[in-house]
Amino acid sequence: MALRGTNQEFGRPYNRRIVLEAIRLHGPLTRADIARRVGLTPQTVANIVREIELQGFILSRREAPKGRGLPASALALNPDGGFAIGIHVTPRGLEAALVNLAGIIVARARRDLPRIDPDTAFREIGTIVPALAAHRPNGRMLGVGLAMPGPFDVESISFVGPTTLEGWKGVPVRQALATVTGLPSFLEVDLAAAAHGEQLYGAGRAFREFYYVYFGVGLGGTMVHDGAGLRGAWGNAGEIGHMTAVPGGDPCPCGNRGCLERYVSLEACERRSAVLGEDGWHAEAAPLFRTALLTIENLFDPETVVVGGLAPRRLVERLVAAASPLANSVAARRDRPAPRVTFSALGQDAVLLGAAALAVSGVLSPRFGMLFAEGPRPASRDPILEATEAHPA
Numbered sequence: 001m002a003l004r005g006t007n008q009e010f011g012r013p014y015n016r017r018i019v020l021e022a023i024r025l026h027g028p029l030t031r032a033d034i035a036r037r038v039g040l041t042p043q044t045v046a047n048i049v050r051e052i053e054l055q056g057f058i059l060s061r062r063e064a065p066k067g068r069g070l071p072a073s074a075l076a077l078n079p080d081g082g083f084a085i086g087i088h089v090t091p092r093g094l095e096a097a098l099v100n101l102a103g104i105i106v107a108r109a110r111r112d113l114p115r116i117d118p119d120t121a122f123r124e125i126g127t128i129v130p131a132l133a134a135h136r137p138n139g140r141m142l143g144v145g146l147a148m149p150g151p152f153d154v155e156s157i158s159f160v161g162p163t164t165l166e167g168w169k170g171v172p173v174r175q176a177l178a179t180v181t182g183l184p185s186f187l188e189v190d191l192a193a194a195a196h197g198e199q200l201y202g203a204g205r206a207f208r209e210f211y212y213v214y215f216g217v218g219l220g221g222t223m224v225h226d227g228a229g230l231r232g233a234w235g236n237a238g239e240i241g242h243m244t245a246v247p248g249g250d251p252c253p254c255g256n257r258g259c260l261e262r263y264v265s266l267e268a269c270e271r272r273s274a275v276l277g278e279d280g281w282h283a284e285a286a287p288l289f290r291t292a293l294l295t296i297e298n299l300f301d302p303e304t305v306v307v308g309g310l311a312p313r314r315l316v317e318r319l320v321a322a323a324s325p326l327a328n329s330v331a332a333r334r335d336r337p338a339p340r341v342t343f344s345a346l347g348q349d350a351v352l353l354g355a356a357a358l359a360v361s362g363v364l365s366p367r368f369g370m371l372f373a374e375g376p377r378p379a380s381r382d383p384i385l386e387a388t389e390a391h392p393a
């Protein structure tokens with residue numbers, strides 16, 4: 001579903017975001033392509049394009065001539081037109097990356113800090129962010145996005161147990177992030193941030209409807225539908241790790257028994273391999289993972305299930321191989337263009353790229369607006385203009 005522009009005069013900032021978003025998601029595009037996509041007149045599009053090109057967000061280049069006449073110039077995002085910082089906090093420490101508009105990681109930082117507490121985390125973030133930003137001293141810094149394990153604000157599951165950040169309950173994360181960085185700040189559950197990264201820059205680019213499995217310390221996933229993650233009423237959709245896999249099985253910190261991530265997750269792999277050996281863990285986990293894949297397919301009918309997260313590629317490949325062949329589900333059809341299960345193209349970087357993209361989307365995209373922003377910026381202003389005034393290209 002493409003967003004449409006408005007021909008009302010007050011809609012100019014909105015239209016600028018619509019046009020930039022079209023180029024960001026679908027570029028390179030000609031002015032005529034854009035006008036068709038967003039439903040604005042060619043003249044309005046031409047005006048906006050001139051403006052955002054001057055601001056340094058986009059570049060135009062002439063395509064090689066195919067027939068007679070001058071070819072139209074195609075507009076693409078200027079990779080260095082803006083930067084954002086993505087941060088991932090896990091039970092094992094934190095990672096951060098400076099990312100450009102094209103989704104290229106320019107610089108990265110990592111701190112191994114098991115069971116990291118909020119004070120330590122924000123102290124570290126306060127030094128990491130300026131150090132990363134210093135790699136592009138003249139760059140336009142759009143914001144910072146932080147991803148962390150969820151779910152958020154669920155009494156029984158949040159911040160309880162080894163797959164979560166214990167001791168983070170009640171911490172105003174977004175506000176603390178804005179305070180220590182001074183930048184527009186965004187927050188998302190790590191599995192959703194990773195799905196967003198994969199959708200923009202990775203395996204998800206080839207699909208409109210895909211399910212992203214986040215194989216991390218815990219296990220989660222997100223259905224990406226029509227270009228956006230399905231987040232549910234409270235933003236917690238996708239905690240598949242707490243689906244019951246073994247009725248009456250291992251107690252889970254959530255209070256239930258036999259939850260999937262007690263058997264299928266990095267945390268489970270380490271804990272169970274110590275008892276069963278690695279082969280034994282694969283034998284135990286594979287049938288449970290197979291059932292989970294079938295459930296996902298039957299629920300969402302995705303074009304494919306992309307498996308990614310923090311787990312090493314060889315580990316998930318081996319697990320998927322052991323879970324194959326998959327039994328029947330709505331996905332078992334002869335005319336499939338894509339395999340039922342594919343692997344992340346970004347691996348462990350998906351979450352950092354997704355967290356950074358959250359900040360880019362938050363500032364530039366008409367979809368996100370400033371809904372999730374917390375920071376020093378007044379909400380009534382036009383964020384594209386403002387990013388431009390703060391850091392002229």
Ligand SMILES: [Zn+2]
Pocket residue numbers: 241242252253254255256259
């Ligand atoms: Zn559970």
